[in-house]
Amino acid sequence: MKEHHLKLNVLENSQAFLIEAVSKAIVAENDARNWQFAILNLVQSLELSLKSILAKKHPLFLYENIDNPKHTVSVTKAIERLENPMIGGVKFSEKEKKGMSSAIKLRNDITHHEFDFSVEYAKAQFLRVFGLIVHMFRHHFDIQITDYIDSNFIESLLEIEKSRVVLIEHANTRMQEEGVDSSLVWECSNCLCDSFVADKSKETCYVCGYQTSVEECGKCEDYFYSHDLRSIEHLFETDFCEGQTIVHNSFGYEPISICSDCYVAVQRDIDEQWQQRIEEDEYYHWSVE
Ligand SMILES: [Zn+2]
Numbered sequence: 630m631k632e633h634h635l636k637l638n639v640l641e642n643s644q645a646f647l648i649e650a651v652s653k654a655i656v657a658e659n660d661a662r663n664w665q666f667a668i669l670n671l672v673q674s675l676e677l678s679l680k681s682i683l684a685k686k687h688p689l690f691l692y693e694n695i696d697n698p699k700h701t702v703s704v705t706k707a708i709e710r711l712e713n714p715m716i717g718g719v720k721f722s723e724k725e726k727k728g729m730s731s732a733i734k735l736r737n738d739i740t741h742h743e744f745d746f747s748v749e750y751a752k753a754q755f756l757r758v759f760g761l762i763v764h765m766f767r768h769h770f771d772i773q774i775t776d777y778i779d780s781n782f783i784e785s786l787l788e789i790e791k792s793r794v795v796l797i798e799h800a801n802t803r804m805q806e807e808g809v810d811s812s813l814v815w816e817c818s819n820c821l822c823d824s825f826v827a828d829k830s831k832e833t834c835y836v837c838g839y840q841t842s843v844e845e846c847g848k849c850e851d852y853f854y855s856h857d858l859r860s861i862e863h864l865f866e867t868d869f870c871e872g873q874t875i876v877h878n879s880f881g882y883e884p885i886s887i888c889s890d891c892y893v894a895v896q897r898d899i900d901e902q903w904q905q906r907i908e909e910d911e912y913y914h915w916s917v918e
């Protein structure tokens with residue numbers, strides 16, 4: 630009886646936050662300030678809906694430490710547990726995971742730091758995560774959207790979605806007319822539509838007009854958003870002397886900017902080279918004694 634009560638609480642809470650999020654979103658229109666509260670409520674609802682699935686599997690899974698059930702799990706831990714085949718056995722697609730983590734990041738930015746996002750970005754994030762929560766309610770609890778959200782609210786949300794669809798259709802027509810190669814069409818980091826034309830002469834999203842530069846990764850030579858590339862200079866062995874940085878060892882690398890996959894590989898390689906040198910130094914130390 631107690632377990633049932635707990636499950637219901639988390640789930641109902643999640644729905645309450647979702648309703649609050651939707652009511653904020655439909656009056657937010659083009660004001661980023663209003664979208665801020667819609668997103669905060671939405672991510673809270675996401676967190677609780679993930680937890681309610683965990684609680685359905687077993688109420689103890691809600692807690693960080695199941696031997697000492699005091700603090701409930703973080704949202705990241707909840708996703709990890711749900712994906713564990715021994716616990717949740719839930720399969721999230723890469724797109725769903727990416728959507729959840731960027732929404733969580735946005736929530737954290739809103740709560741802990743200064744933030745700067747566009748209305749297009751907020752809308753896109755909202756619709757993506759909202760869709761995911763609705764799907765989870767239906768799939769895991771057999772609850773339909775009309776059971777907990779007022780039909781007027783649903784209609785207003787559909788209007789927001791529709792305005793995006795119209796813009797996407799325009800963008801697709803323009804891309805066809807201009808003969809844009811599909812390999813140069815990326816997901817826009819502003820409005821999350823597949824409408825950013827990465828061609829060097831364009832570098833523009835055809836849905837929201839967002840412009841940003843595109844650059845080659847210094848290692849794998851694929852193209853990425855410049856803001857997604859990272860410099861590797863700080864991995865070098867350096868000294869700071871009289872206002873100047875002196876590089877002692879660059880481990881065979883040029884001071885390039887690279888993509889995140891390459892970054893992980895380079896970081897590992899440099900770590901290994903450090904480690905090897907420490908071992909060699911120790912060997913030298915012992916052999917001369
Ligand atoms: Zn865009």
Ligand SMILES: [Zn+2]
Binds near residue numbers: 847848849891
């Ligand atoms: Zn790369």
